[in-house]
Amino acid sequence: MGSRRTFSRRLGVPGRAGVALFAAGLGLMSPFAAAPASAQTADAPAGTWATPPPLGPGDAPPADSGHPDTTYKKKNECVQRSLGQDVKINFRPWGQDYLQLDRAQQIVRAATGSVGGNQKVAVIDTGVTPHPWFQDRVESGGDYVATPDNGAQPGMQDCDGHGTEVAGIIAGNPKDPQVGFIGVAPDARIVSYRQLSENYAKDDSPQQPSAPPSGGTGAPPSGGESQQPPAGGSSNSQLPPSSGGGTGSGSGTAPQQDNKGDSRDLAKQGTAGTLNTLAQIIRGIADTHRAGVINMSVDHCRPGTAPGDIQEGERKVQAAVRYAADNDIVVVAAAGNVSENCPQNDQADPNKPKSIVTPPWFSDDVLSVGAIQEDGGVAPFSVHGPWVGVAAPGTKIVSLDPAEHSNGLANLTIANGNPSPIQGTSFAAPYVAGVAALVRSMFPHMKARDVVKRLKATAQHPAAPGGRDNFVGYGVIDPVAALTANLPGDTGNLSLPKPVVQEAKLPPADGISSTPMIVALAGTGGGVAALLITLFVMHTIRRNRARSSPPTK
Known part of the structure; x- marks a missing residue:
């Protein structure tokens, strides 16, 4: 005491x-202890800038119109192949080894007979080129930029190159053991929605000119992120070994990506794509249930203002992601990348962020994904925030070359002849979307919100209170654990272990006889008794002598 x-x-x-x-x-x-309520939801406490105001009774996502909400015209040509040839890239991307995707895929294949073959992942992005390594597993979702000018179905033209790379991380399948790269869920189907493009801009001319023919050089990087495979380059440009992908410099292309990641932004001036059409697409997917997982590597970033402030387009997206999650769809989004217009949230008070990023802001219904680099540290371009849910590899990306007629891989983006690695939270998100598809394949009766909880619970938690922080959320995803762990409260066909009474297995007796101890104790007891008797007798004798003695004079 x-x-x-x-x-x-x-x-x-x-x-x-x-x-x-x-x-x-x-x-x-x-890290497995019960976290505070704010940590469990990955949101900041109510009333802070980092927490979006709640939806009201009248807030509903807009109906899906199936077409752009304004007219766009092409300002740059689409991404082209590097020097007109394929560059062989046979090494395995570090992200695959870091996440132990081989083991995860073996587990799913043994249990279901395929690796995500019964799943569809909607990719809301810059479109998806039907690369041969998709094996006709890409289907048209819709086009909210323009009618493809190459005869492709809506959503199946990717002028920027970004969406194809994102989809490749999810479901690319070379079917060649000599190729190191493979998608997370290589048997899954992709539903492609073209919702954003930096090669298109709003058409303010009174007469709508016909779209220019496809071809030529140059595709601007789909937005600044280390994205699209190479765009650019003249016939004299030389690529480093093991580079690859589309190219294109050409007039009007965006500047090469820098080490900060993607600077793309929805509703950015001079580009195509709005928050309104993003909300429409999400609503349409939920209404038709075209896919069980949505990947959104598209973001809108703005300065933080004050508690309760929200833009009209943001409110529509908030209602749409809530609608999708309530309709059993896993919604995954990139956490966002630092740029000139999207400064890092490195202020003293994390609940008063410099930057608000949508859709990640709505973390009650969206699993937002930050990026790590090869050493396991947080990538410097990955935007921090209380809404970050998990993290995944986002640097030195290898994926499918998005240029038309390409049958290879890309690991660089090239603008104005300058190569840069492909990187960004845009490419961390599809790793998580692919794992979500594997979990849904493994546990087909598990609800979407439970899938998200499982991904968070099995992540490699950071050493922070509640097992989460504002950099990697609940940690880097662990595909093997997500597919095999038995967790309290699991749903679906996951069998939980039954409690077993454990027998007490005490060590055997040492075999020493207790007789000597008994004899010793008995002897000690006898001696004590004899001493007590002696003392009693002596006391009695002294008392009797005292009584019989004559008094002293």
Whole structure:
């Protein structure tokens, strides 16, 4: 009791309260301990800038019109192949090894007979080129930029190159053991929606000119992120070994990506794509249930203002992602990339962010994905925030070359003849979307919100209170754990272990006889008894002598 009081007084709290506080502190040291409510939802406390205002009774996502909400015209030509040839890239991307995708795919294949073959993933992006390594597993979802000018179905033309790379990480399948690259769910189907493009701009001319013919050089990088495979380059440009992908410099192309990641932004001046059409597409997918997982590597970033402030387009997206999650769809989004217009949230108070990123802001219904680099650290371009849910590899990306008629891979984006690695949270998100598809394939009766909880619970938690922080959320995803872990409260066909009474297995007796101890104790007891009797007798004799002696004079 003394030590407990001393400890409690040092804390400045009463004794019992000190013990309770000490126990709570021990609980927080475990990444699997119950997290505070704010950490469990990955949101900041209510009333902060980082928390979106709640939806009202009248807030509903807009109906899907199936077409752009304004007229766009092409300003740049589409991405082209590097020097007109395929560059062989046979090494395995580090992200595949880091996530142990081979083992995860073996687990799903053994249990279901395929690796995501019964799943569809909607990719809302810059479109998806039907690369041969998709094996006709890409289907048209819709086009909210323009009618493809190459005769392709809506959503199946990717002028920027970004969407094809994203889809390749999810479901690319070379079917060649000599190729190191493979998608996370290589048997899954992709439903492509072209919702954004930096090669198109709003057409303000009174007469709508016909779209220019496809071809030529140059495709601007789909937005600044280390994205689309190479765009650009003249016939004299030389690529480094093991580079690849489309190219294109050409007039009007965007500047090459920098080390900050993607600078693309929805509703950015001079580009195609709005928050309104994003909300429409999400609503349409939920109404038709075209896919069980949505990947959105598209973001809208704006300065943080004050609690309760929200733009009209943001509110529509908020209602749409809530609608999709309520209709059993896993919604995954890139956490966003630092750029000139989207500064890093490195301020002292994390609940008053410099930048608000949509859709990740709506983390109650969206699983937002930050990026890590090869050493496991947080990628410097990955935007921080209380809405970050998990993280995945986002640097040195290898994926399908998005240029038309290409049958190879890309690991660089090229603008104005300058190569840069492909990187960004845009490419971390599809890793998570692919794993979500595998989990849905493995546990077909598991609801979407439970899939998201499973991905968070099995992630490699950071050493932070509640097992999460504002950099990687609940941690880097762990595909093998997500597919095999038995968790409390699991749903679907996942069997939980039954409690078993454990037998107490004490060590055997040492075999030493107890007789000597008994004899010793008996002897000691006898000696004590004899001593007591002797003392009693002596006391009695002295008392009797005292009584018989004559009094002293």
